[in-house]
Amino acid sequence: MYAPEIVAEAVVNGLMSGATYALVALGLTLVYGVLHIVNFAHGALLTCAMFAVLGLNLWLGIDPYWAILPLALIFFAFGYGLQRFIIGPSSHGEDRNTLLVTLGLSIVLENLMLAAFKSDTRSLGADTAFDVLELGPMLISRPRLIGFGVALATAALLWLLLSATDTGRAIRAVAKEKLGAQLVGIDPRHIFAVTFGIGCACLAIAACLLLPTFYVNPRVGNAFVLVAFTIVVLGGMGSIAGALVGGLFVGVVESLGGLLLGESLGQLGIFLIFILVLLVRPTGLFGARA
């Protein structure tokens, strides 16, 4: 067996990468919970955000961490416009149309990026990826620690927004009772767009946290979204708490799986547990029973 320090370090590292997974999953689960659609463009949008971080760094020399706030705002606006003026109007109120529109959008975005950036894999090329802190017997990656903190802070902020502001309450109201919401004067089109915008802002933040240690190519988002889908189903479709706990859990499973089975098989554990959860508790850990 492994020494306890090594296992502990794997758990801590797993928690830290899990927090970023959770952030990607948060956007997905929020959009699903409110708009009742699976956003197939989530991965492509994450890739867009990652290229944006890369571009800001290479051309303007902006540090990924300083890009968090401006990029989150830009992506919120981008997501708002996308839902309000493209996805919403083109769906004509039919969920299955929305599904196809987001799928089409992901294809368009991905190919635009392929055309613009080619299929090369790029990274920031900084040495931050190897920047570690010594914490007792453990070596902690500094960018991952920052990622962990920012992801948790973002989740807390999101929770505050949803529970303590009128806009947040309107989001929760529209999610469950659209007609009732309209009759108190909430415009669902606006709230849908705000929700989609928040989902995109989460992706922008995730991109800023990922890039210091990760690479980007026009398809990289899909790998994350596959894991994020697992998290969303694991935590319960539409559950914010579920996405957070599910994300951390999946991070730890991946990390421990990597330790026991070898790095390249780390994700195997995620999908094994995923299948188990689907068999035993199909509504997810935090999902409402049907």
Added chain:
Amino acid sequence: MVLEIKDLRAGYGPVEVLRGLDMAVGAGEIVAVLGANGVGKTTLNKVLSGVLPLTSGSIRFDGREIARAAPDAIVDAGLIHVPEGRKIFPNMSVRENLELGSYRRGKANRRSNLERIFETFPRLRERSRQFAGTLSGGEQQMLAIGRGMMAEPRLLILDEPSLGLSPLMVEEMFALIRRLNAAGLPILLVEQNVVQSLEIASRAFILENGIFAMRGAAADMRENPELRRVYLGL
């Protein structure tokens, strides 16, 4: 007149449900729209609150044309619709439901209005932290009305407020509607419960197949032999 409807027509696709309605609600009045299931009562309410577009006709509220206005603009104007089936937010607390009632209108007085509604409905205060979906039918109806009151309505549309309530709760509901009206609030009461509605309304309209088959003072309607035969089985 607070609300004036002229030759209102509306429907779903090619099916015309409302086939030319004229009616009005005056200041301080309770006006009842009565009729069986499926004659267009709920459609009328949806058109009035802007959720369903009309095909033709005019709706004037406080002297302003609102026939093509969006639902949020109609709420802004103070025409508040408490829908059939309550349509409260089941996943949110009673308090949050009430607070959302003032999402667009009455925001400045949110705190004092909330206190007033808790005084009117002590049960809601007791359950203010509970999820609205866990309330009983009667309590949910109180919550729906309370949520409407939070918007400081200038006219309240109540769609089937007595539906699905126990006889005792029905009595209580009608007493409440009378109390709200006594404070000066005009009410458009849309009901299947003909007897009790005619008791508290000043005027009534009988909706049949998308047109008003009868109209008049509620007191006269109560004595109308045809109405008694068709709706009361007497």
